[in-house]
Amino acid sequence: MHFTLIPITLALALPAFASPVETVEKRTAVDFLNPTDGGGSWLDMAAPPLGEPLNVVVSGLSSPELLDLSSGVFLKYAEAIGFDTECLGLHLGGPQSANLGDGRGYVNQTEELRESYGVDGSIGTCLETLEGGNHFRVFPQAGTNAIFLAVSQEQDLENSHNIVPNGYDVGRDALVAGAVGKTTYFDLLEFKTYTFETTAVNMTGLIAPGSNGVNHGIAQDGIVTLLTVTYST
Numbered sequence: 001m002h003f004t005l006i007p008i009t010l011a012l013a014l015p016a017f018a019s020p021v022e023t024v025e026k027r028t029a030v031d032f033l034n035p036t037d038g039g040g041s042w043l044d045m046a047a048p049p050l051g052e053p054l055n056v057v058v059s060g061l062s063s064p065e066l067l068d069l070s071s072g073v074f075l076k077y078a079e080a081i082g083f084d085t086e087c088l089g090l091h092l093g094g095p096q097s098a099n100l101g102d103g104r105g106y107v108n109q110t111e112e113l114r115e116s117y118g119v120d121g122s123i124g125t126c127l128e129t130l131e132g133g134n135h136f137r138v139f140p141q142a143g144t145n146a147i148f149l150a151v152s153q154e155q156d157l158e159n160s161h162n163i164v165p166n167g168y169d170v171g172r173d174a175l176v177a178g179a180v181g182k183t184t185y186f187d188l189l190e191f192k193t194y195t196f197e198t199t200a201v202n203m204t205g206l207i208a209p210g211s212n213g214v215n216h217g218i219a220q221d222g223i224v225t226l227l228t229v230t231y232s233t
């Protein structure tokens with residue numbers, strides 16, 4: 001009696017436990033979903049109808065803590081690769097929005113981060129605000145948790161922070177060059193070192209190369225770089 005009942009119970013119980021786990025893994029384990037498949041765009045909305053290219057994507061296969069923007073780990077990552085929050089919390093110009101095809105339509109950027117010139121804290125980004133430099137806007141994709149970035153190299157304040165010639169490609173390549181491989185950020189207050197391992201892959205065929213629909217009429221090469229970031233402490 002016992003010998004027959006036990007195997008039957010197991011056989012019935014196993015599929016019930018196994019299937020929800022598989023479903024969850026399938027849903028989350030993607031780099032990102034192509035915004036255009038869901039009616040979105042690879043250009044954000046900057047000066048309607050013109051937009052700036054979403055030229056870097058942080059893969060949804062990156063560490064979940066990093067992709068959860070409320071955890072603060074993404075900001076440590078930005079600091080590790082040479083960016084920080086804006087100068088003393090000052091913000092110049094309006095937010096841009098993006099439609100990532102995730103069913104939410106156009107959603108404002110969650111934040112804007114600027115090159116920190118190696119100076120810790122948001123003081124370093126004051127130099128960027130005055131002198132120009134690299135910066136990016138952050139747009140998380142619902143469902144995949146991938147983080148889309150609109151990266152560009154700006155002119156100085158005197159030139160109204162316009163994008164430098166070729167500034168989308170230059171900004172993207174500079175950010176990626178500073179991110180690939182191993183980077184670390186030491187948080188003084190937490191007395192904790194954050195370590196990040198980044199791999200990069202260039203993708204083509206997502207944004208058409210050129211300046212059609214692009215803000216400031218500055219052409220870009222149509223490359224979107226996919227970063228996969230692993231985080232550890």
Ligand SMILES: *[C@@H]1O[C@H](CO)[C@@H](O)[C@H](O)[C@H]1NC(C)=O
Nearest residue numbers: 094095096097106107108109
């Ligand atoms: C986006 O930002 C603009 C400018 O600050 C604001 O007027 C608008 O309400 C924001 N949209 C949403 C959906 O938060």
Ligand SMILES: *[C@@H]1O[C@H](CO)[C@@H](O)[C@H](O)[C@H]1NC(C)=O
Nearest residue numbers: 173176200201202221223225
């Ligand atoms: C991506 O493309 C840029 C521009 O052509 C190039 O400089 C960079 O090395 C490429 N990166 C990778 C990972 O292939």
